[in-house]
Amino acid sequence: MQSEPQVARSAILEVALHLARQSSWDAIHLFEIAREMGVPLAEIHRHFPNKDALAEAWLDVADAALLQLPQVPGWRELPQRERLQQAYTTWLDALAPHRELTREMLGYKLQPEHMHLQARGIMRTSDTVQWIREVAMLPEVGWRRELAETVLTTIFLTVVAHWLFDASPHSRRTKALLAQLLNAADLGARLTAGRLRRQPLPAAAS
Template identity: 30%
Template sequence: MRFGVTMDDTRELTRRVAEAAMRLAAERGWRRTGPVEVAKAAGVPLAAVYRHFPDRADLLGAVSTVADEAVLADGDADGAGAGINEMAGETARDRLFDVMMRRFDALLPFRDGLAVAVRDLRREPFTALAFARRYRRSMAWMLRAARIEADSPAGALRAAALGALHARVFRVWLTDDTADLARTMAALDGELRKAESWANSLCRRSSGGTTAGGAEPIDAPAV
C-alpha cells in the first residue's frame, strides 16, 4: 500500500503510527520507542514515517491528530457531524465540555501508552518542548470545534489556558476506571466552572460590573 498519496492514505498512516507508537510505549517504555521501531510495528515504510513523523515528538503528534480528527469529524458540514452541529442552544462551557469529552473518548485506545509516555517525558524535556507547539495547536482546534474564538491574541491565551486545564484533567483521566469516565467528567466540569467563574469575575472588574452594553457577565470560560 502506498502512503501519502491521498488524504485517506495519510489518515490511515497516522492511525497506524499512533497505534504502534502507543502499543510499543506500553510494552517497552516510551524512551525505547522510536520511528524505526514504530515503522516496523505499524507495517509501514520507514520512508513514510520519515516524511510525516521525522521526530519522536511527531509520534505523539500522531496520537493528537487521531483524537483531534475524531472530534472535528463531528462538525463536518455534510451532515455527518450531528454532534457538534446540535450544540446551537448550549453555553460555551457546555460546548467545550462536550468537545473535550469527545477528545478523551477518542484517546481511550491509547491510554496505556500515553500513561507511560507522560511518565517518561519528564526525563525528555526537549521532546516535550517539541510536542508543546503541536499540543497548543490541538487546543486551538478544540476551541474552534466548540465555536469559541481562537484566532486572535485573546484566542491564543484561551488555547494556552485550555492546555493547562486539559493537562490537569488528563491526570484524572489516566487513572479513571469508571465505565462512563465519571471521574473525568466531574474533573472537567469542575475545571470549566472555575475557568468560567474566573472569566466572569475578570469581566466584571474590567467593565464595572457588567459587560459592554449592560449585558450579563459572559458565560464563556477563560479558555
C-alpha cells in the same frame, strides 16, 4: 524489477500500538515495526522520520475527533459551556483505547534528555487548545482571548494529567473534575465581567 511494498500511515501506527501494548512504548523500535510489517525500514521513514512522530500521529487521532464535533447536528445551538465540555471529553475519549500507552508516550517526552520533544509538546498543547476554542466557537478577542487561552490551557493540562491515571469507569472522575473546572472558570469570567462593568469611567481631562 519488483517495487518495494508501500503501506499507509494508519497501518504503521496500528502496528506500533500493537507492539507497544505487548511490551512498552519505550521498548519498541522502528526496525521492529518494519520487520513486523514486512517492509523496508525506509518505508517507515517515508511516513515517520522518528519515533516521536508516531506519538504525534496518535495524538492527531484525538485532534481529528475534536474537529468532527462542529458537524454534529445542533452543535451551534448548544450553550458555550456544553460545547467546551464536549470538546475536552471528545479529545480524551479518542485516546481512551490506549490510555496507558498515551501515558508512556507523554512520559517519554518528559525524560530530561528529550528537551526538544518537550518544546514540541508545548507547541502541540497550544495548538490543541486553540482548536478547542475554535470548535467551541469562543468569541473573545484581545486581552479577553489571551486570558481565556490561559484558563483553557490550565484546564487542559490539569484534566489530561488526571485522566492519564483515572481508572474509574468511562473516566467519570476526570469528567467530574472537568465540569468543576469549567464551572469555576465560568464563574470567574462572570465576576470579572461584572467588576469591569462597575468600574467608573476615567474623568475627562479639563
